[in-house]
Amino acid sequence: EHGYHGTYNAKIVVYVIDNSLSVSSSDPTSLSYDEGDALTLTCQASSNTIQHTHLSVAWYLRKDGEDAARPIISLDRFFTLIPGPGFEQRYVEGAVRLDKLGEATYILKMAQLELSDQGQIFCGAEEWIQDPDRSWYMMTRKDAKESTLTVKAREVSETSSLVVKMTSKQTTLQEGEELLLSSSIDSQNLEGKFFSVAWLWNGIELVRIGPTGIVSVTPEYSERGRQGELRATRTGNRNYQFVMKPVKTMDEGQYVFRAWTEERGDDGAFKQGTAQDSDPLSVKISSTESELSVRMQDVPPTITQRDRLRLVCNVGGFKGQLSVTWKRKLTAKQIALFNIIVSLSQGGVMETAADFTSRNVRVMRPTDDSFVLELDDVIPSDSGVYRCTVTEWEPSGKSHSREQSANVTVIPIDSLVKVSLRSRTNIVTVGDNVELMCQVKGPSVLKHLIWTKQNNNSTLNNIVTLSSDGSVSWSGDQHHYQVKVDNQNNAVMYYLKIVGASRREAGIYQCMVSVFLENAFKKLPESNHLRVMVQNPVSTLALSSEPSISQIINSDVHINCRVTSKPSQSSQYAVTWLHQHDAANKTILSSDRKAVETLGSQTEQSFRQRVIMKRTNGPTFELTIRQARISDRGSYFCEVVEWLQDPRGDWYPLPGKSVITKLTVIEPANDLTVERNEQQLTISEGNEVELECIMTSGAPAFFYKVIWFYAPPSFLSMNASLVELDQTGLLVYPENQALQSLQGRLRLSRPSQKNFYLKIQTAHETDSGTYWCQVEQYQLDNEGQWKQKASESSGPVTLAVNVADSKLSIEKTEDKMNISAAEDMTIPCNIAQHTSSESQFQVTWFWQKDAETEQRPIFTAYRNSTFKGGHENVRFSHPLPHQFTLTILNTGPKDSGLYFCEVEEWLHSLTQGWRRAVVKKSGNLNVTVLSEGRVKSLPESDCMSGTLIVTLVVVTIILLFIILTLVLVMCRNKASNKAAPSLWTEQHPLSDKTAEI
Numbered sequence: 001e002h003g004y005h006g007t008y009n010a011k012i013v014v015y016v017i018d019n020s021l022s023v024s025s026s027d028p029t030s031l032s033y034d035e036g037d038a039l040t041l042t043c044q045a046s047s048n049t050i051q052h053t054h055l056s057v058a059w060y061l062r063k064d065g066e067d068a069a070r071p072i073i074s075l076d077r078f079f080t081l082i083p084g085p086g087f088e089q090r091y092v093e094g095a096v097r098l099d100k101l102g103e104a105t106y107i108l109k110m111a112q113l114e115l116s117d118q119g120q121i122f123c124g125a126e127e128w129i130q131d132p133d134r135s136w137y138m139m140t141r142k143d144a145k146e147s148t149l150t151v152k153a154r155e156v157s158e159t160s161s162l163v164v165k166m167t168s169k170q171t172t173l174q175e176g177e178e179l180l181l182s183s184s185i186d187s188q189n190l191e192g193k194f195f196s197v198a199w200l201w202n203g204i205e206l207v208r209i210g211p212t213g214i215v216s217v218t219p220e221y222s223e224r225g226r227q228g229e230l231r232a233t234r235t236g237n238r239n240y241q242f243v244m245k246p247v248k249t250m251d252e253g254q255y256v257f258r259a260w261t262e263e264r265g266d267d268g269a270f271k272q273g274t275a276q277d278s279d280p281l282s283v284k285i286s287s288t289e290s291e292l293s294v295r296m297q298d299v300p301p302t303i304t305q306r307d308r309l310r311l312v313c314n315v316g317g318f319k320g321q322l323s324v325t326w327k328r329k330l331t332a333k334q335i336a337l338f339n340i341i342v343s344l345s346q347g348g349v350m351e352t353a354a355d356f357t358s359r360n361v362r363v364m365r366p367t368d369d370s371f372v373l374e375l376d377d378v379i380p381s382d383s384g385v386y387r388c389t390v391t392e393w394e395p396s397g398k399s400h401s402r403e404q405s406a407n408v409t410v411i412p413i414d415s416l417v418k419v420s421l422r423s424r425t426n427i428v429t430v431g432d433n434v435e436l437m438c439q440v441k442g443p444s445v446l447k448h449l450i451w452t453k454q455n456n457n458s459t460l461n462n463i464v465t466l467s468s469d470g471s472v473s474w475s476g477d478q479h480h481y482q483v484k485v486d487n488q489n490n491a492v493m494y495y496l497k498i499v500g501a502s503r504r505e506a507g508i509y510q511c512m513v514s515v516f517l518e519n520a521f522k523k524l525p526e527s528n529h530l531r532v533m534v535q536n537p538v539s540t541l542a543l544s545s546e547p548s549i550s551q552i553i554n555s556d557v558h559i560n561c562r563v564t565s566k567p568s569q570s571s572q573y574a575v576t577w578l579h580q581h582d583a584a585n586k587t588i589l590s591s592d593r594k595a596v597e598t599l600g601s602q603t604e605q606s607f608r609q610r611v612i613m614k615r616t617n618g619p620t621f622e623l624t625i626r627q628a629r630i631s632d633r634g635s636y637f638c639e640v641v642e643w644l645q646d647p648r649g650d651w652y653p654l655p656g657k658s659v660i661t662k663l664t665v666i667e668p669a670n671d672l673t674v675e676r677n678e679q680q681l682t683i684s685e686g687n688e689v690e691l692e693c694i695m696t697s698g699a700p701a702f703f704y705k706v707i708w709f710y711a712p713p714s715f716l717s718m719n720a721s722l723v724e725l726d727q728t729g730l731l732v733y734p735e736n737q738a739l740q741s742l743q744g745r746l747r748l749s750r751p752s753q754k755n756f757y758l759k760i761q762t763a764h765e766t767d768s769g770t771y772w773c774q775v776e777q778y779q780l781d782n783e784g785q786w787k788q789k790a791s792e793s794s795g796p797v798t799l800a801v802n803v804a805d806s807k808l809s810i811e812k813t814e815d816k817m818n819i820s821a822a823e824d825m826t827i828p829c830n831i832a833q834h835t836s837s838e839s840q841f842q843v844t845w846f847w848q849k850d851a852e853t854e855q856r857p858i859f860t861a862y863r864n865s866t867f868k869g870g871h872e873n874v875r876f877s878h879p880l881p882h883q884f885t886l887t888i889l890n891t892g893p894k895d896s897g898l899y900f901c902e903v904e905e906w907l908h909s910l911t912q913g914w915r916r917a918v919v920k921k922s923g924n925l926n927v928t929v930l931s932e933g934r935v936k937s938l939p940e941s942d943c944m945s946g947t948l949i950v951t952l953v954v955v956t957i958i959l960l961f962i963i964l965t966l967v968l969v970m971c972r973n974k975a976s977n978k979a980a981p982s983l984w985t986e987q988h989p990l991s992d993k994t995a996e997i
Helices: 088-092 221-226 737-743 939-972
Strands: 022-024 030-034 039-046 054-063 068-077 079-081 096-101 104-111 118-131 136-141 146-154 162-167 172-174 177-188 196-201 205-210 213-216 230-232 239-244 251-262 270-277 283-285 293-297 302-303 310-315 321-329 339-344 349-353 361-367 368-375 385-395 400-411 419-421 427-429 434-441 447-454 458-466 470-475 481-488 491-498 509-519 520-523 529-534 542-544 547-551 555-562 572-581 584-591 598-601 611-614 620-625 634-645 652-653 657-666 680-683 687-697 703-709 719-724 747-752 755-760 768-779 788-791 797-802 815-820 825-833 840-848 856-861 867-869 876-882 883-888 897-909 911-920 925-930
Touching: 022 118, 022 136, 030 162, 039 054, 039 118, 054 136, 068 104, 079 088, 088 096, 104 652, 136 230, 146 529, 162 251, 162 270, 162 302, 172 797, 177 196, 177 251, 205 221, 205 230, 205 239, 213 221, 221 230, 221 339, 239 529, 239 788, 293 385, 293 400, 310 321, 310 385, 310 400, 321 361, 339 361, 339 368, 349 361, 368 385, 368 547, 400 509, 419 509, 419 529, 434 509, 447 491, 458 481, 458 491, 470 598, 491 509, 520 840, 529 825, 542 634, 542 657, 547 555, 555 634, 572 611, 572 620, 620 634, 687 703, 687 768, 703 747, 719 737, 755 768, 815 825, 825 897, 856 876, 856 883, 911 939
Parallel strands: 030 146, 172 283, 302 400, 427 529, 547 657, 680 797, 815 925
Antiparallel strands: 022 039, 039 104, 054 068, 054 118, 068 079, 096 104, 118 136, 118 146, 162 177, 177 239, 196 205, 196 251, 205 213, 230 239, 251 270, 251 283, 293 310, 310 368, 321 339, 321 385, 339 349, 361 368, 385 400, 419 434, 434 491, 447 458, 447 509, 458 470, 481 491, 509 520, 509 529, 542 555, 555 620, 572 584, 572 634, 584 598, 611 620, 634 652, 634 657, 687 755, 703 719, 703 768, 747 755, 768 788, 768 797, 825 883, 840 856, 840 897, 856 867, 876 883, 897 911, 897 925
């Protein structure tokens, strides 16, 4: 509008702000990484204006062939992080970060580089100011120098291979600066695997990250790890970092990054795979300029165990505060790490390493320029290289370190203790005493001593233990040992006495000493070996034997070996007999000291069966060779070993002695003769008879075989052998069915060498015949085979075996009897004498009527208790063994007549069985049965006539008996080969009428 037209004036104050924006980067201008590696870049951006301004910082990437640079990530003026185009997802995943450290440091971190990240990378900063209207204006912009980033594709040739790399932006450092090692691993299927990594310095592991991400620092660097001077982290799936700050000159050397796969088992445990190392990276560290100096003073080169170690470290040229660290390593090799013993901070705080908390160790600063380390009760493991590291601390926080090392050797006490073993004599005889002396020289410490003995079989056995408290402990048999201890100046003498040495005490002796160090007994070097030899006493054994012996073949040979020396109280003897024939020695048999005999294995079986050895008092050892042969000739050695018993009860042998006896075996001439006298022998059947066969001459050195022959009567050509007794004593019965019964009753005996007897037991009638013997002479040849030398037969022996004769006798009384009719009549039949108690009888009663000559049997009682009746109304009775009666009941006149009995005696024959030996008849009984009621007396004339009749009858009976006997003998001879009559009742049937008893 026109109302605003006019001239206006204003005063403007213009401020000119200096352009103080500074942007720089210390990163190399050329960077080379592998795909997947981690990238860390640092940018310094600051402004020194007095105005209130804000800075925005960004990292840019200009890819090859592009003019415009793309922002990777930026921090705007309001301190907001903004990912650039194409980096949003990686920013969300944390793979791209921008960190601000302090006032002016900006760090770009890219966890996993990609191939698209290759190009020119740099950082740029803009300075912004706010006008009074609160509008923000960019005052200026500056970019740092560009770095060319090259990203190489991953090179994995095999599925199982592992690619390990390590880089560092700066490998030349000054003391106090930071060492940063960027490491990476690459493998196919990396996300599904477990890995362990480690960083090594000069081949020594510094720190490790396990498969579960646990970081472990090597004990030598644990102190620096606790103080934050050493760190290891995992920055990505395949990226790791190792940081050491501040570095020291001692950290200079070769660094290697090592990685290996870990396979997890079913139990959760990891199994380590093959390790892969990166290329070594050489790091150089130079010291800063400082006037600090360190020198160790009066270092003792050696110190004795259990003494105090005192090391002094003098310091010069320092201005600030000092701290000291005492370290030690076991060896002077450069690759070995120093272990911290104790440290003293600049504030005066002492800190002891864990390995020395139980030790009496301390560090002191008696003066401003000296530090002292004291370690009490040193032990051999305290030997090594000791280092005094002094650090000067400036107010700005910087530090300078200087160090000095010295070797210290701790001499073990056991090297100062000397043990020696000796004895006045170590070669003794069984039963003697031995004294061993063990001298222990050295410092006075508690000692523990053991006496040991090593046997020939290399077995080491403890004998006794002498403890430091004075107690004695025996490990074995203490009855043969004694101990004593003698304390001397700067030495202790231990004595071991062997009482009554035996073979068991022989061996190598030692004394082993232990000293009490480090709360335990430590074994010192063993003493020298001392061999104790126990010898046997000298043998006084003496033997005697016949120089030569001559013996007839087949006779027994006795060779005596006598001990003529006086035996000791415990002497026992082992004997071995040897036979030398044709320049060859063979062991016959041996007998140990317990008289257990063993036959020689090289001796023939036939010879081994013929040798016997026995011991008699003296002692005398007798070797008997049964039935000597020609092959037995030669020399016989008797080797005797005397055994004695030592004090321990063990038996040991002395050297053996031997004597020789020469044996000659003579073969005698043949002179066999046998008695040839003829003999006649008669015996009864059932008796025994003994036949003789006698040699009248014949050498006892031979062996004899006897054969008994038999021929039946009148048939000498039918001879057969009954029994044989051969030259070895074997009894043989030749098979012969006809002679089997006779062979079963033969008994052959030889009561003397020249007499042979054949006994026939229970002779049978059929044993009758001719007997004779045949003697054959035998001898063993050199091969042990039997050879017949001669044969002779004896004279015949005729043997008759008779059956027993009958001795039967019957009462023959002649008598008359008058009875009335209807009375009973008894007819006796009594045996007065019989042949045998085993005799059996058959009784028959006969009746002859008056005026008739026919004799009728009326009743027969057979020997088998069966009966046959030929008359009515009879009764048989047998009241006694030899009494038989027949009663006729209710007699009548018709029963009158002559009555008598006939007895048959039956005897048992071993050959024929039961046979009828004889038949005898009794006297006659003349019976008259009257019809009147009573019997009348006869006139005297009638008696006289009756007497004549009886006499006539007796004479007639005797004549008949003689005739009957002759007939029976003739019949028996004709029927001798016929079978004997059977005793069974079938041959004697009873009559149709039944006898009334």
